[in-house]
Amino acid sequence: MHNTSSSSIEFQNVSKNFGSFHALRNVSFDVKEGEIVGFLGPNGAGKTTAMRILSGFFPPTSGRVFVRGIDMSKHPHKAKRAIGYLPETVSLYPDMKVIEYFRFVAKLKGVPAHELNGHIRSKMSFCGLLDSGHRLIGRLSKGYRQRVGLAQVLVADPKVLVLDEPTTGLDPTQIKEIRELIRALGQNRAVILSTHILSEVSMLCSRVMMINQGQILANGTVPELASCLKDREAIHIKIKDKGDQARALKILREIPGVEALKVAEEVRGETFISFETSPERDLRPRIMKLFVEQGISLVEIQRLQLTLEDIFLGLLKDGKLGRRFP
Ligand SMILES: Nc1ncnc2c1ncn2[C@@H]1O[C@H](COP(=O)(O)OP(=O)(O)OP(=O)(O)O)[C@@H](O)[C@H]1O
Numbered sequence: 001m002h003n004t005s006s007s008s009i010e011f012q013n014v015s016k017n018f019g020s021f022h023a024l025r026n027v028s029f030d031v032k033e034g035e036i037v038g039f040l041g042p043n044g045a046g047k048t049t050a051m052r053i054l055s056g057f058f059p060p061t062s063g064r065v066f067v068r069g070i071d072m073s074k075h076p077h078k079a080k081r082a083i084g085y086l087p088e089t090v091s092l093y094p095d096m097k098v099i100e101y102f103r104f105v106a107k108l109k110g111v112p113a114h115e116l117n118g119h120i121r122s123k124m125s126f127c128g129l130l131d132s133g134h135r136l137i138g139r140l141s142k143g144y145r146q147r148v149g150l151a152q153v154l155v156a157d158p159k160v161l162v163l164d165e166p167t168t169g170l171d172p173t174q175i176k177e178i179r180e181l182i183r184a185l186g187q188n189r190a191v192i193l194s195t196h197i198l199s200e201v202s203m204l205c206s207r208v209m210m211i212n213q214g215q216i217l218a219n220g221t222v223p224e225l226a227s228c229l230k231d232r233e234a235i236h237i238k239i240k241d242k243g244d245q246a247r248a249l250k251i252l253r254e255i256p257g258v259e260a261l262k263v264a265e266e267v268r269g270e271t272f273i274s275f276e277t278s279p280e281r282d283l284r285p286r287i288m289k290l291f292v293e294q295g296i297s298l299v300e301i302q303r304l305q306l307t308l309e310d311i312f313l314g315l316l317k318d319g320k321l322g323r324r325f326p
């Protein structure tokens with residue numbers, strides 16, 4: 001037996017192949033009630049694929065998926081009912097009025113007839129759509145269509161929300177509103193959302209999962225991420241003469257605490273070198289001394305705080321960052 005009772009979403013060794021292409025490789029994770037988990041990854045990473053599997057759109061090639069303890073492969077209808085899914089491209093019915101669409105969705109999701117009007121009204125109100133009930137969906141702006149999509153997710157009060165890039169295409173005011181809606185919804189639900197926006201993750205999510213090429217690279221809480229940022233810094237070095245590059249790298253490689261050493265692009269003959277290290281010791285005086293002794297043309301040396309972008313890019317490049325990220 002599987003212990004799935006405490007998880008709202010559980011992926012166990014899920015893989016998905018499209019022909020010979022591996023879109024998901026052995027993905028395992030879980031999401032509990034009260035969590036908002038951010039799914040972060042570049043284009044083609046597999047986010048939408050994972051979310052489609054979760055919504056019951058198509059089955060995995062192998063592995064198991066549970067929604068509130070319900071096995072998706074054994075009880076697909078029951079599992080799907082527990083989920084509110086906002087697809088990547090919200091396909092609505094352009095010739096329907098907003099209110100008609102909600103009646104249609106509510107009936108489909110089994111909302112009892114006597115509750116229908118009140119139920120729909122509350123979802124429309126929650127998403128700021130009360131004045132738009134009689135508009136044709138096809139004539140709504142993208143932002144309003146996104147709201148209709150989100151309100152549709154809430155029909156029948158699912159406890160698990162799966163939101164594929166919920167803020168894409170919205171203006172800054174709407175983004176803020178939608179984020180607040182999601183934050184409020186996340187308090188007594190399990191939410192998984194995909195995004196490309198790193199700052200969105202720190203604003204909204206309690207946990208982050210980074211995915212690339214169908215594999216989870218990191219899975220940790222935002223405090224864990226923050227401590228990972230706090231304990232690392234980047235040193236950026238600029239040298240004047242490209243001919244000094246090899247010797248500079250040799251010196252840096254031999255200094256304990258220098259990690260993820262790399263040469264960035266050259267600009268106008270100057271070479272940028274960067275590495276990561278712990279901020280406890282300032283390595284700059286030592287580096288300057290060694291460079292001077294060796295006659296290396298150092299023009300700049302800077303300490304910079306590591307950003308979420310650095311973590312993300314570091315993970316994408318090496319599949320790991322130091323040893324600190326969970
Ligand atoms: N039905 C399909 N048939 C074949 N390949 C597919 C299919 N669906 C997705 N893929 C491929 O699987 C990979 C993952 O796609 P997916 O849509 O999950 O990425 P994503 O992380 O959501 O990307 P984005 O950030 O661009 O939305 C891509 O290479 C995509 O081309």
Ligand SMILES: [Mg+2]
Nearest residue numbers: 047048049088
């Ligand atoms: Mg996608």
